[in-house]
Amino acid sequence: MNTRILVLILLVVSALSVSIAASLLLDIPVPRGLKELAVYYVSNTIRDTGSPEAVAAIVWDYRGLDTIYETLVLYLAIVGGLAIFRVTLKTITKTPIGLTLFSKTSTKIISLLIATISAAITFHGHLTPGGGFPGGSALAVAAMLIIPVFSMYALLEKGVTSTKLVALRGFALTAIGLVALLPVVRGLEIVTNQKFYPTQILGIPVGGSISLYNIFESIAVASGFIAIALYLSIPEEAYKTGESSA
Amino acid sequence: MLKYLVVWLMVFTIYIVFTGSIAPLTLITGLIVSIVLSITTAKYLVEDEEKLKQPIRLLYLVYYFLKYITVIELRAHMDVVKRIITMDIKPGIVRVPVASVSRYARLLVMSSITNTPGTVVVDEKNDYFYVNWIYVSTTDPLKARESISLEFERFASRIFD
Numbered sequence: 001m002n003t004r005i006l007v008l009i010l011l012v013v014s015a016l017s018v019s020i021a022a023s024l025l026l027d028i029p030v031p032r033g034l035k036e037l038a039v040y041y042v043s044n045t046i047r048d049t050g051s052p053e054a055v056a057a058i059v060w061d062y063r064g065l066d067t068i069y070e071t072l073v074l075y076l077a078i079v080g081g082l083a084i085f086r087v088t089l090k091t092i093t094k095t096p097i098g099l100t101l102f103s104k105t106s107t108k109i110i111s112l113l114i115a116t117i118s119a120a121i122t123f124h125g126h127l128t129p130g131g132g133f134p135g136g137s138a139l140a141v142a143a144m145l146i147i148p149v150f151s152m153y154a155l156l157e158k159g160v161t162s163t164k165l166v167a168l169r170g171f172a173l174t175a176i177g178l179v180a181l182l183p184v185v186r187g188l189e190i191v192t193n194q195k196f197y198p199t200q201i202l203g204i205p206v207g208g209s210i211s212l213y214n215i216f217e218s219i220a221v222a223s224g225f226i227a228i229a230l231y232l233s234i235p236e237e238a239y240k241t242g243e244s245s246a
Numbered sequence: 247m248l249k250y251l252v253v254w255l256m257v258f259t260i261y262i263v264f265t266g267s268i269a270p271l272t273l274i275t276g277l278i279v280s281i282v283l284s285i286t287t288a289k290y291l292v293e294d295e296e297k298l299k300q301p302i303r304l305l306y307l308v309y310y311f312l313k314y315i316t317v318i319e320l321r322a323h324m325d326v327v328k329r330i331i332t333m334d335i336k337p338g339i340v341r342v343p344v345a346s347v348s349r350y351a352r353l354l355v356m357s358s359i360t361n362t363p364g365t366v367v368v369d370e371k372n373d374y375f376y377v378n379w380i381y382v383s384t385t386d387p388l389k390a391r392e393s394i395s396l397e398f399e400r401f402a403s404r405i406f407d
Binding site for chain 2: 100101104105112113116117119123128202205
Protein backbone atom coordinates (compact mmCIF):
# COMPACT_ATOMS: atom_id res chain seq x y z
CA MET A 1 0.00 0.00 0.00
CA ASN A 2 2.80 2.40 0.98
CA THR A 3 4.71 1.57 -2.19
CA ARG A 4 1.61 2.36 -4.23
CA ILE A 5 1.23 5.78 -2.59
CA LEU A 6 4.95 6.48 -3.10
CA VAL A 7 4.79 5.53 -6.76
CA LEU A 8 1.65 7.66 -7.20
CA ILE A 9 3.31 10.72 -5.61
CA LEU A 10 6.46 10.12 -7.70
CA LEU A 11 4.39 9.91 -10.89
CA VAL A 12 2.43 13.09 -10.16
CA VAL A 13 5.57 15.03 -9.16
CA SER A 14 7.56 13.90 -12.20
CA ALA A 15 4.70 14.57 -14.61
CA LEU A 16 4.25 18.05 -13.17
CA SER A 17 7.96 18.88 -13.16
CA VAL A 18 8.48 17.61 -16.72
CA SER A 19 5.56 19.68 -18.02
CA ILE A 20 6.66 22.81 -16.11
CA ALA A 21 10.27 22.40 -17.23
CA ALA A 22 9.21 21.82 -20.84
CA SER A 23 7.02 24.90 -20.92
CA LEU A 24 9.72 27.05 -19.29
CA LEU A 25 12.76 25.80 -21.25
CA LEU A 26 11.38 25.09 -24.71
CA ASP A 27 9.35 28.30 -25.00
CA ILE A 28 6.82 26.70 -27.38
CA PRO A 29 5.23 29.42 -29.52
CA VAL A 30 1.45 29.74 -29.13
CA PRO A 31 -0.44 30.20 -32.39
CA ARG A 32 -1.88 33.71 -32.62
CA GLY A 33 -4.49 34.48 -35.25
CA LEU A 34 -5.73 32.23 -38.03
CA LYS A 35 -3.62 30.55 -40.69
CA GLU A 36 -4.11 31.61 -44.30
CA LEU A 37 -6.03 28.43 -45.15
CA ALA A 38 -8.30 28.83 -42.14
CA VAL A 39 -9.08 32.42 -43.13
CA TYR A 40 -10.05 31.14 -46.58
CA TYR A 41 -12.43 28.54 -45.16
CA VAL A 42 -14.01 30.94 -42.65
CA SER A 43 -14.71 33.60 -45.26
CA ASN A 44 -15.62 31.43 -48.27
CA THR A 45 -17.19 28.18 -47.05
CA ILE A 46 -20.79 29.36 -47.22
CA ARG A 47 -20.36 30.74 -50.75
CA ASP A 48 -18.41 27.70 -52.03
CA THR A 49 -20.58 24.98 -50.51
CA GLY A 50 -23.84 26.47 -49.24
CA SER A 51 -23.04 25.29 -45.71
CA PRO A 52 -21.78 27.50 -42.88
CA GLU A 53 -20.23 24.52 -41.11
CA ALA A 54 -16.65 24.43 -42.42
CA VAL A 55 -15.87 20.90 -41.22
CA ALA A 56 -18.95 19.36 -42.87
CA ALA A 57 -18.19 21.43 -46.00
CA ILE A 58 -14.62 20.12 -46.16
CA VAL A 59 -15.63 16.53 -45.49
CA TRP A 60 -18.57 16.33 -47.93
CA ASP A 61 -17.82 19.05 -50.48
CA TYR A 62 -14.21 20.29 -50.82
CA ARG A 63 -12.87 16.75 -50.38
CA GLY A 64 -16.17 14.92 -50.91
CA LEU A 65 -14.77 12.30 -53.27
CA ASP A 66 -12.14 11.41 -50.68
CA THR A 67 -14.81 10.89 -48.02
CA ILE A 68 -16.89 8.70 -50.30
CA TYR A 69 -13.89 6.45 -50.97
CA GLU A 70 -13.20 6.40 -47.25
CA THR A 71 -16.79 5.31 -46.59
CA LEU A 72 -16.36 2.53 -49.16
CA VAL A 73 -13.14 1.39 -47.50
CA LEU A 74 -14.87 1.23 -44.11
CA TYR A 75 -17.74 -0.68 -45.72
CA LEU A 76 -15.34 -3.24 -47.19
CA ALA A 77 -13.59 -3.53 -43.83
CA ILE A 78 -16.91 -4.27 -42.10
CA VAL A 79 -17.93 -6.75 -44.82
CA GLY A 80 -14.56 -8.46 -44.38
CA GLY A 81 -15.03 -8.54 -40.62
CA LEU A 82 -18.54 -9.96 -40.90
CA ALA A 83 -17.32 -12.63 -43.33
CA ILE A 84 -15.21 -14.10 -40.51
CA PHE A 85 -18.33 -14.48 -38.35
CA ARG A 86 -20.32 -17.19 -40.10
CA VAL A 87 -23.41 -15.33 -41.19
CA THR A 88 -25.41 -18.22 -42.58
CA LEU A 89 -25.57 -20.39 -39.45
CA LYS A 90 -28.92 -21.67 -38.23
CA THR A 91 -30.81 -19.05 -36.25
CA ILE A 92 -31.94 -19.77 -32.69
CA THR A 93 -33.34 -17.42 -30.08
CA LYS A 94 -33.22 -17.82 -26.33
CA THR A 95 -35.42 -16.18 -23.72
CA PRO A 96 -33.88 -12.81 -22.93
CA ILE A 97 -32.87 -12.37 -19.28
CA GLY A 98 -30.94 -9.11 -19.08
CA LEU A 99 -30.30 -7.00 -15.99
CA THR A 100 -32.63 -5.71 -13.25
CA LEU A 101 -35.96 -3.96 -13.84
CA PHE A 102 -34.37 -0.61 -12.98
CA SER A 103 -31.67 -0.94 -15.59
CA LYS A 104 -34.30 -1.91 -18.14
CA THR A 105 -36.70 0.94 -17.30
CA SER A 106 -33.99 3.59 -17.28
CA THR A 107 -32.40 2.18 -20.44
CA LYS A 108 -35.74 2.50 -22.23
CA ILE A 109 -35.88 6.21 -21.43
CA ILE A 110 -32.19 6.81 -22.08
CA SER A 111 -32.28 5.00 -25.44
CA LEU A 112 -35.16 7.21 -26.56
CA LEU A 113 -33.17 10.31 -25.55
CA ILE A 114 -30.07 9.03 -27.37
CA ALA A 115 -32.09 8.37 -30.53
CA THR A 116 -33.60 11.87 -30.36
CA ILE A 117 -30.25 13.57 -29.91
CA SER A 118 -28.59 11.44 -32.59
CA ALA A 119 -31.27 12.60 -35.03
CA ALA A 120 -30.70 16.23 -34.00
CA ILE A 121 -26.94 15.85 -34.55
CA THR A 122 -27.50 14.29 -37.98
CA PHE A 123 -30.12 16.74 -39.27
CA HIS A 124 -28.12 19.81 -38.23
CA GLY A 125 -24.77 18.46 -39.45
CA HIS A 126 -24.55 21.07 -42.23
CA LEU A 127 -25.15 23.93 -39.77
CA THR A 128 -23.57 22.98 -36.46
CA PRO A 129 -20.74 20.63 -35.42
CA GLY A 130 -21.82 17.01 -35.77
CA GLY A 131 -23.09 15.32 -38.90
CA GLY A 132 -23.57 11.80 -40.18
CA PHE A 133 -20.77 9.94 -38.46
CA PRO A 134 -21.28 11.37 -34.94
CA GLY A 135 -25.06 11.07 -35.30
CA GLY A 136 -24.87 7.43 -36.44
CA SER A 137 -22.35 6.51 -33.74
CA ALA A 138 -24.63 8.04 -31.10
CA LEU A 139 -27.53 5.90 -32.32
CA ALA A 140 -25.31 2.82 -32.20
CA VAL A 141 -24.60 3.61 -28.53
CA ALA A 142 -28.33 3.14 -27.80
CA ALA A 143 -28.15 -0.39 -29.24
CA MET A 144 -24.93 -1.09 -27.36
CA LEU A 145 -26.78 -0.17 -24.14
CA ILE A 146 -29.76 -2.35 -25.03
CA ILE A 147 -27.62 -5.43 -25.78
CA PRO A 148 -26.19 -5.85 -22.24
CA VAL A 149 -29.27 -4.53 -20.40
CA PHE A 150 -32.03 -6.40 -22.27
CA SER A 151 -29.76 -9.04 -23.87
CA MET A 152 -29.13 -9.53 -27.56
CA TYR A 153 -32.11 -11.89 -27.83
CA ALA A 154 -34.50 -9.05 -26.97
CA LEU A 155 -33.28 -7.12 -30.03
CA LEU A 156 -33.52 -10.25 -32.21
CA GLU A 157 -37.08 -10.86 -31.00
CA LYS A 158 -38.02 -7.37 -32.15
CA GLY A 159 -36.68 -8.21 -35.59
CA VAL A 160 -33.42 -6.27 -35.31
CA THR A 161 -31.08 -8.81 -36.90
CA SER A 162 -27.60 -8.38 -38.32
CA THR A 163 -28.79 -9.53 -41.73
CA LYS A 164 -31.35 -6.73 -41.88
CA LEU A 165 -28.84 -4.20 -40.56
CA VAL A 166 -26.25 -5.15 -43.15
CA ALA A 167 -28.94 -4.79 -45.82
CA LEU A 168 -29.86 -1.36 -44.43
CA ARG A 169 -26.21 -0.38 -44.52
CA GLY A 170 -26.01 -1.47 -48.13
CA PHE A 171 -29.07 0.65 -48.93
CA ALA A 172 -27.59 3.73 -47.22
CA LEU A 173 -24.26 3.35 -49.02
CA THR A 174 -26.03 2.93 -52.34
CA ALA A 175 -27.88 6.15 -51.59
CA ILE A 176 -24.60 7.96 -50.84
CA GLY A 177 -23.22 6.67 -54.13
CA LEU A 178 -26.33 7.85 -55.99
CA VAL A 179 -26.13 11.32 -54.42
CA ALA A 180 -22.53 11.51 -55.62
CA LEU A 181 -23.31 10.12 -59.10
CA LEU A 182 -26.56 11.93 -59.97
CA PRO A 183 -24.88 15.21 -61.08
CA VAL A 184 -23.05 13.23 -63.80
CA VAL A 185 -26.41 12.72 -65.54
CA ARG A 186 -26.53 16.44 -66.23
CA GLY A 187 -22.94 16.48 -67.43
CA LEU A 188 -21.49 17.80 -64.18
CA GLU A 189 -18.53 16.43 -62.24
CA ILE A 190 -19.03 13.56 -59.81
CA VAL A 191 -19.68 14.76 -56.20
CA THR A 192 -20.94 18.14 -57.47
CA ASN A 193 -22.77 20.03 -54.77
CA GLN A 194 -24.31 23.47 -55.39
CA LYS A 195 -24.59 23.35 -59.17
CA PHE A 196 -26.93 20.35 -58.87
CA TYR A 197 -28.45 20.30 -55.37
CA PRO A 198 -30.38 23.28 -53.94
CA THR A 199 -28.77 25.03 -50.99
CA GLN A 200 -32.17 26.21 -49.78
CA ILE A 201 -35.64 24.71 -49.97
CA LEU A 202 -38.43 27.26 -49.27
CA GLY A 203 -35.87 29.44 -47.51
CA ILE A 204 -34.67 26.62 -45.23
CA PRO A 205 -30.89 26.06 -45.48
CA VAL A 206 -30.22 22.44 -46.48
CA GLY A 207 -26.59 22.77 -47.53
CA GLY A 208 -27.07 21.11 -50.93
CA SER A 209 -25.91 17.51 -50.96
CA ILE A 210 -24.22 17.83 -47.55
CA SER A 211 -27.41 17.14 -45.58
CA LEU A 212 -28.24 14.16 -47.83
CA TYR A 213 -24.77 12.68 -47.25
CA ASN A 214 -25.16 13.27 -43.52
CA ILE A 215 -28.50 11.46 -43.33
CA PHE A 216 -27.37 8.40 -45.30
CA GLU A 217 -23.98 8.28 -43.61
CA SER A 218 -25.75 8.31 -40.24
CA ILE A 219 -27.91 5.33 -41.27
CA ALA A 220 -24.86 3.51 -42.67
CA VAL A 221 -22.72 4.07 -39.57
CA ALA A 222 -25.50 3.21 -37.09
CA SER A 223 -26.53 0.00 -38.87
CA GLY A 224 -22.89 -1.05 -39.38
CA PHE A 225 -21.93 -0.55 -35.74
CA ILE A 226 -25.10 -2.20 -34.41
CA ALA A 227 -24.55 -5.19 -36.73
CA ILE A 228 -21.00 -5.56 -35.43
CA ALA A 229 -22.18 -5.24 -31.81
CA LEU A 230 -24.70 -8.03 -32.44
CA TYR A 231 -22.08 -10.28 -34.04
CA LEU A 232 -19.64 -9.69 -31.17
CA SER A 233 -22.39 -10.72 -28.71
CA ILE A 234 -22.67 -14.23 -30.18
CA PRO A 235 -21.32 -16.63 -27.53
CA GLU A 236 -18.40 -18.83 -28.55
CA GLU A 237 -20.45 -21.98 -27.94
CA ALA A 238 -22.73 -20.99 -30.81
CA TYR A 239 -19.82 -21.44 -33.21
CA LYS A 240 -18.83 -24.76 -31.71
CA THR A 241 -22.34 -26.20 -31.95
CA GLY A 242 -22.87 -24.65 -35.36
CA GLU A 243 -25.78 -22.50 -34.23
CA SER A 244 -25.86 -18.74 -34.46
CA SER A 245 -28.37 -16.37 -32.98
CA ALA A 246 -27.77 -13.29 -35.08
CA MET B 247 -53.67 7.41 -28.46
CA LEU B 248 -52.72 9.64 -25.52
CA LYS B 249 -49.48 7.75 -24.95
CA TYR B 250 -48.32 8.52 -28.48
CA LEU B 251 -49.10 12.19 -27.91
CA VAL B 252 -47.18 12.31 -24.63
CA VAL B 253 -44.10 10.55 -26.02
CA TRP B 254 -44.28 12.76 -29.11
CA LEU B 255 -44.34 15.91 -26.93
CA MET B 256 -41.42 14.66 -24.83
CA VAL B 257 -39.25 13.80 -27.84
CA PHE B 258 -40.12 17.02 -29.64
CA THR B 259 -39.31 19.15 -26.57
CA ILE B 260 -35.98 17.40 -26.04
CA TYR B 261 -35.12 17.81 -29.72
CA ILE B 262 -35.82 21.56 -29.60
CA VAL B 263 -34.04 22.08 -26.27
CA PHE B 264 -30.98 20.08 -27.39
CA THR B 265 -30.74 21.96 -30.68
CA GLY B 266 -31.37 25.30 -29.00
CA SER B 267 -33.20 26.72 -32.02
CA ILE B 268 -36.71 27.16 -33.35
CA ALA B 269 -35.65 27.64 -36.97
CA PRO B 270 -37.97 26.01 -39.56
CA LEU B 271 -35.36 23.29 -40.26
CA THR B 272 -35.33 22.28 -36.58
CA LEU B 273 -39.12 22.35 -36.29
CA ILE B 274 -39.67 20.26 -39.44
CA THR B 275 -37.00 17.64 -38.73
CA GLY B 276 -38.03 17.61 -35.06
CA LEU B 277 -41.62 16.93 -36.04
CA ILE B 278 -40.60 14.02 -38.29
CA VAL B 279 -38.23 12.51 -35.71
CA SER B 280 -40.70 12.84 -32.83
CA ILE B 281 -43.58 11.30 -34.81
CA VAL B 282 -41.44 8.33 -35.92
CA LEU B 283 -40.01 7.76 -32.43
CA SER B 284 -43.37 8.08 -30.68
CA ILE B 285 -45.02 5.59 -33.04
CA THR B 286 -42.18 3.09 -32.59
CA THR B 287 -41.44 3.45 -28.87
CA ALA B 288 -44.63 4.58 -27.06
CA LYS B 289 -45.83 1.00 -26.58
CA TYR B 290 -42.64 0.14 -24.66
CA LEU B 291 -42.69 3.29 -22.53
CA VAL B 292 -46.33 3.64 -21.43
CA GLU B 293 -48.21 0.69 -19.91
CA ASP B 294 -51.25 2.38 -18.37
CA GLU B 295 -52.65 5.26 -20.36
CA GLU B 296 -55.26 6.12 -17.72
CA LYS B 297 -52.56 7.52 -15.44
CA LEU B 298 -51.68 10.11 -18.07
CA LYS B 299 -55.19 11.53 -17.74
CA GLN B 300 -54.56 12.57 -14.13
CA PRO B 301 -52.68 15.88 -14.15
CA ILE B 302 -52.45 15.83 -10.34
CA ARG B 303 -49.63 13.26 -10.79
CA LEU B 304 -47.67 15.79 -12.80
CA LEU B 305 -48.13 18.41 -10.08
CA TYR B 306 -46.81 15.96 -7.50
CA LEU B 307 -43.83 15.28 -9.78
CA VAL B 308 -43.00 18.99 -10.08
CA TYR B 309 -43.39 19.48 -6.32
CA TYR B 310 -41.27 16.40 -5.60
CA PHE B 311 -38.56 17.52 -8.04
CA LEU B 312 -38.31 20.95 -6.43
CA LYS B 313 -38.30 19.53 -2.93
CA TYR B 314 -35.76 16.85 -3.89
CA ILE B 315 -33.17 19.15 -5.43
CA THR B 316 -33.41 21.66 -2.59
CA VAL B 317 -34.40 20.32 0.84
CA ILE B 318 -33.71 16.59 0.52
CA GLU B 319 -30.38 16.94 -1.31
CA LEU B 320 -29.17 19.65 1.07
CA ARG B 321 -30.05 17.55 4.12
CA ALA B 322 -28.23 14.49 2.72
CA HIS B 323 -25.19 16.51 1.66
CA MET B 324 -24.83 18.19 5.05
CA ASP B 325 -25.04 14.81 6.77
CA VAL B 326 -22.31 13.30 4.57
CA VAL B 327 -20.09 16.40 4.91
CA LYS B 328 -20.36 16.10 8.68
CA ARG B 329 -19.49 12.40 8.53
CA ILE B 330 -16.50 12.96 6.23
CA ILE B 331 -15.02 15.61 8.54
CA THR B 332 -15.57 13.65 11.75
CA MET B 333 -15.02 10.24 10.05
CA ASP B 334 -18.09 9.04 11.97
CA ILE B 335 -19.01 6.26 9.54
CA LYS B 336 -20.40 2.75 9.87
CA PRO B 337 -20.85 1.53 6.29
CA GLY B 338 -22.83 -1.55 5.37
CA ILE B 339 -25.54 -2.95 3.13
CA VAL B 340 -29.09 -3.09 4.47
CA ARG B 341 -32.24 -4.70 3.11
CA VAL B 342 -35.09 -2.27 2.51
CA PRO B 343 -38.60 -3.39 1.51
CA VAL B 344 -40.31 -1.60 -1.40
CA ALA B 345 -44.03 -1.01 -1.40
CA SER B 346 -44.30 0.93 -4.69
CA VAL B 347 -45.77 -1.19 -7.43
CA SER B 348 -45.13 0.26 -10.88
CA ARG B 349 -41.71 0.15 -12.54
CA TYR B 350 -41.45 3.92 -12.89
CA ALA B 351 -42.29 4.44 -9.22
CA ARG B 352 -39.58 1.96 -8.26
CA LEU B 353 -37.11 3.57 -10.65
CA LEU B 354 -37.85 6.97 -9.09
CA VAL B 355 -37.35 5.61 -5.57
CA MET B 356 -34.13 3.87 -6.55
CA SER B 357 -32.75 6.91 -8.38
CA SER B 358 -33.67 9.14 -5.45
CA ILE B 359 -31.86 6.85 -3.00
CA THR B 360 -28.78 6.60 -5.21
CA ASN B 361 -28.67 10.33 -6.01
CA THR B 362 -28.68 11.39 -2.37
CA PRO B 363 -25.17 11.15 -0.94
CA GLY B 364 -24.69 8.44 1.67
CA THR B 365 -26.96 5.81 0.13
CA VAL B 366 -26.58 3.68 -3.02
CA VAL B 367 -28.93 0.95 -4.24
CA VAL B 368 -26.71 -1.96 -5.25
CA ASP B 369 -29.35 -4.56 -6.11
CA GLU B 370 -33.04 -5.39 -6.03
CA LYS B 371 -34.67 -8.73 -5.57
CA ASN B 372 -38.17 -9.93 -4.56
CA ASP B 373 -39.49 -6.47 -3.58
CA TYR B 374 -36.38 -5.60 -1.59
CA PHE B 375 -33.72 -2.98 -2.29
CA TYR B 376 -30.19 -3.68 -1.10
CA VAL B 377 -28.82 -0.30 -0.07
CA ASN B 378 -25.20 0.52 0.69
CA TRP B 379 -25.50 2.96 3.58
CA ILE B 380 -22.78 5.24 4.97
CA TYR B 381 -24.01 4.90 8.56
CA VAL B 382 -26.01 1.79 9.33
CA SER B 383 -28.09 2.98 12.29
CA THR B 384 -30.36 -0.06 12.11
CA THR B 385 -30.40 -3.39 10.31
CA ASP B 386 -34.13 -3.80 10.75
CA PRO B 387 -35.61 -3.54 7.21
CA LEU B 388 -38.69 -1.55 8.24
CA LYS B 389 -36.76 0.97 10.35
CA ALA B 390 -34.15 1.32 7.61
CA ARG B 391 -36.97 2.01 5.17
CA GLU B 392 -38.21 4.82 7.39
CA SER B 393 -34.87 6.61 7.33
CA ILE B 394 -33.90 5.80 3.73
CA SER B 395 -36.81 5.56 1.35
CA LEU B 396 -40.17 6.21 3.02
CA GLU B 397 -40.44 9.83 1.87
CA PHE B 398 -39.38 8.94 -1.69
CA GLU B 399 -41.89 6.10 -1.82
CA ARG B 400 -44.80 8.27 -0.71
CA PHE B 401 -44.17 10.66 -3.58
CA ALA B 402 -43.32 7.94 -6.10
CA SER B 403 -46.57 6.13 -5.36
CA ARG B 404 -48.59 9.31 -5.77
CA ILE B 405 -46.84 10.09 -9.06
CA PHE B 406 -46.65 6.69 -10.74
CA ASP B 407 -48.75 4.07 -8.90
